[in-house]
Amino acid sequence: xxxxxxxxxxxxxxxxxxxxxxxxxxxxxxxxxxxxxxxxxxxxxxxxxxxxxxxxxxxxxxxxxxxxxxxxxxxxxxxxxxxxxxxxxxxxxxxxxxxxxxxxxxxxxxxxxxxxxxxxxxxxxxxxxxxxxxxxxxxxxxxxxxxxxxxxxxxxxxxxxxxxxxxxxxxxxxxxxxxxxxxxxxxxxxxxxxxxxxxxxxxxxxxxxxxxxxxxxxxxxxxxxxxxxxxxxxxxxxxxxxxxxxxxxxxxxxxxxxxxxxxxxxxxxxxxxxxxxxxxxxxxxxxxxxxxxxxxxxxxxxxxxxxxxxxxxxx
Numbered sequence: 001x002x003x004x005x006x007x008x009x010x011x012x013x014x015x016x017x018x019x020x021x022x023x024x025x026x027x028x029x030x031x032x033x034x035x036x037x038x039x040x041x042x043x044x045x046x047x048x049x050x051x052x053x054x055x056x057x058x059x060x061x062x063x064x065x066x067x068x069x070x071x072x073x074x075x076x077x078x079x080x081x082x083x084x085x086x087x088x089x090x091x092x093x094x095x096x097x098x099x100x101x102x103x104x105x106x107x108x109x110x111x112x113x114x115x116x117x118x119x120x121x122x123x124x125x126x127x128x129x130x131x132x133x134x135x136x137x138x139x140x141x142x143x144x145x146x147x148x149x150x151x152x153x154x155x156x157x158x159x160x161x162x163x164x165x166x167x168x169x170x171x172x173x174x175x176x177x178x179x180x181x182x183x184x185x186x187x188x189x190x191x192x193x194x195x196x197x198x199x200x201x202x203x204x205x206x207x208x209x210x211x212x213x214x215x216x217x218x219x220x221x222x223x224x225x226x227x228x229x230x231x232x233x234x235x236x237x238x239x240x241x242x243x244x245x246x247x248x249x250x251x252x253x254x255x256x257x258x259x260x261x262x263x264x265x266x267x268x269x270x271x272x273x274x275x276x277x278x279x280x281x282x283x284x285x286x287x288x289x290x291x292x293x294x295x296x297x298x299x300x301x302x303x304x305x306x307x308x309x310x311x312x313x314x315x
Contacts, residue, residue, distance in 0.1 A: 020057035055273045063273045065095070070265040070283045078285040079261045083113055085123040085269065086279040091116075092270040094125060100262035106205060111260040127283075130258045132206050137256035144178065144245040145228070152217045153232040157247060175210040175250050176232070177202060182243030197238035207252050261288065
């Protein structure tokens with residue numbers, strides 16, 4: 001959708017973008033007008049009208065938003081804790097948070113920010129958890145020994161924890177997938193992720209990438225301890241002819257995911273169409289042990305004083 005970029009002659013910088021496009025602008029008796037692309041609806045628009053709604057152009061109601069980048073100490077690894085707006089309480093809130101925004105999609109983290117709540121005149125919200133599959137929300141259940149297919153798939157398995165496996169729930173939130181690891185002649189290994197068989201290849205980077213068809217059968221919500229089997233409903237499971245096959249379980253990132261961490265954060269805050277005031281945007285974080293800035297400092301100064309580092313900061 002085309003839009004208009006405004007330049008501030010007084011400040012000497014590009015000031016903002018508007019959600020409309022006009023091919024002609026004009027002044028008449030100190031009134032500012034623009035002309036719509038088509039003459040079907042509101043062909044001429046008065047921009048400094050006192051009767052038209054705020055962020056309304058050519059009778060199309062829009063809103064306002066601001067995008068910011070938090071990049072203090074960009075070489076420092078951080079765990080992001082909370083987000084706050086020093087503003088009036090009629091703003092819509094945070095719509096997008098992206099940690100380590102990158103041209104490599106797998107590197108970016110997109111946590112879900114919570115709803116902002118007013119506390120002491122400041123709007124607060126927490127930074128959500130990592131939505132990707134990590135060690136926090138994906139668990140190895142065990143090594144698959146074989147499968148018996150019928151109305152219910154019986155998966156014979158050697159449990160990794162001796163019969164107290166992770167995330168084995170039948171509530172629908174837990175998703176399951178298999179991984180087959182084969183050795184190549186050149187000494188490398190290749191891993192294939194699938195749900196029913198090798199023709200159902202999946203890419204389980206995120207929880208939502210895992211299909212929901214494979215589920216624990218109602219007759220067994222956990223493994224049968226001692227018999228080493230799990231009962232699944234869904235498509236017929238066929239194992240590859242070679243390699244070792246493993247069963248994994250995954251739960252939603254917003255429930256069991258890791259805290260969002262990285263070096264920088266991009267945020268988009270929707271502010272709505274009402275009159276509002278916005279003074280500052282704050283992001284609280286904690287530096288991790290992977291922060292290498294102290295090492296550079298120690299090499300330059302000849303000392304070691306990591307204990308004095310401030311671990312919780314607000315940008």
